[in-house]
Amino acid sequence: MRVFFSKSILFIAVKHLLGLYHTSHHDISSILDLASFYKKSIMETPSEHFSDLMGKIIVLAFFENSTRTRTSFDLAARKLGASTVNFTASASSIQKGETMLDTIATLEAMQVDAFIVRHKDSGAPHTIAKHSRKTIINAGDGTHEHPTQALLDMLTLQETFGKLNGLKILILGDILHSRVARSNIFGLQKMGAEVSVCAPTTLLPTAINAFGVKVYHDLNRAVSEVDAVIVLRIQLERESGGYIPSINEYSSFYALTEEKLSERNGKLVVLHPGPINREIELSGIIADETCEKAPSQSKILNQVTNGIAVRMSVLKHLL
Structure with a gap:
């Protein structure tokens, strides 16, 4: 054909x-x-x-x-x-x-x-x-x-919401070292989405303001104000590199868990480029959750x- x-x-x-x-x-x-x-x-x-x-x-x-x-x-x-x-x-x-x-x-x-x-x-x-x-x-x-990771993320979001223009998308995790974050910021902004990021200061580019994104450090607040979140893999070598005090401390503040969604009204759509470090940047329950009645909905396999x-x-x- x-x-x-x-x-x-x-x-x-x-x-x-x-x-x-x-x-x-x-x-x-x-x-x-x-x-x-x-x-x-x-x-x-x-x-x-x-x-x-x-x-x-x-x-x-x-x-x-x-x-x-x-x-x-x-x-x-x-x-x-x-x-x-x-x-x-x-x-x-x-x-x-x-x-x-x-x-x-x-x-x-x-x-x-x-x-x-x-x-x-x-x-x-x-x-x-x-x-x-x-x-x-x-x-x-x-x-x-x-670029193709960001394009497939955009297709997934477009299928889910019927549009990209006007969506509020959060990128969560190691923004500093992430090629996925950069391509998504560039692509989503061109399609009319409002992009924000959430990470510890040590995992943000020093010139993050030049990207035109809103910056959060409080994940509970961030997830209450967006339509979807793209969770990034935390590279385990960042601990030895001094970017984070420990994996456990990073997870306590920045892992997306059911508890972090407790104050949110409505469903949060969750994406992840893979591979996933379960229970480090994302709980297994949220990663696998596809139930319409749940507080989150995973689109990870749809991305693939x-x-x-x-x-x-x-x-x-x-x-």
């Missing part, structure tokens, strides 16, 4: 997706619209595949470990008829001293069509894009951005499903 949309719907001015900071409202809307179409098709006929990218070869160039993002992109490409090549830095010539750019140039010479890049260093996909003639998609770079549809849409737009 091949999907046809008018060029006005599918047009994106650039051939890369490096972040949402420079991605327009129009392009985000276009990606989400096509993702909704793919999501509907996937849910109605899980075995359905499309031929939109038949003959394309996509390299999953992961210089950093990943489970969800790598698998999701792999499935998305295959759903569209493309072939994928899984590249892992630990099993490559990089271990022999080859540079990242030499590795990309070598793979590019094999006539591939796109690189999906995950890297521990901020800016690595941008560097590759400057030297490559192929499409580059950022699958997460350092503490910089993770939406990741495939969003990444299908991104690939279709760019290739």
Whole structure:
């Protein structure tokens, strides 16, 4: 099956997706619209595949470990008829001293069509894009951005509330080191949402005011004033790095628990990019809660499903 949309719907001015900071409202809307179409098709006929990218070869160039993002992109490409090549830095010539750019140039010479890049260093996909003639998609770079994670979060919120404009969204946790937080702030604000953050001062960027977000330090107050919360994984090495006194102390103030929702009126929609540290940043009950009558409603597995549809849409737009 091949999907046809008018060029006005599918047009994106650039051939890369490096972040949402420079991605327009129009392009985000276009990606989400096509993702909704793919999501509907996937849910109605899980075995359905499309031929939109038949003959394309996509390299999953992961210089950093990943489970969800790598698998999701792999499935998305295959759903569209493309072939994928899984590249892992630990099993490559990089271990022999080859540079990242030499590795990309070598793979590019094999006539591939796109690189999906995950890297521990901020800016690595941008560097590759400057030297490559192929499409580059950022699958997460350092503490910089993770655009497709934010796009799937936005699709999940849009499905839940029927809109993004006017929503009040809280991002909770390690904002300082989170590429997910940055992409969500940039993307949600462009779509008209009001974004706030909640974290200890040591886990906030020093220039947080430049992001145009409201800052909370009291989680009980924060959750009483928003429509949804995106809970971030607390990286356990932050304790040894001196960013927090201890994991237990962090959890006592900033873990999202049933008690923290006791004063809230109405349901709180909960998202998490995964993997979850249960009982550290989020209670297991809230993580698993899908009951309509509960004080919270988890959309975490919906995010995983939406990741495939969003990444299908991104690939279709760019290739």
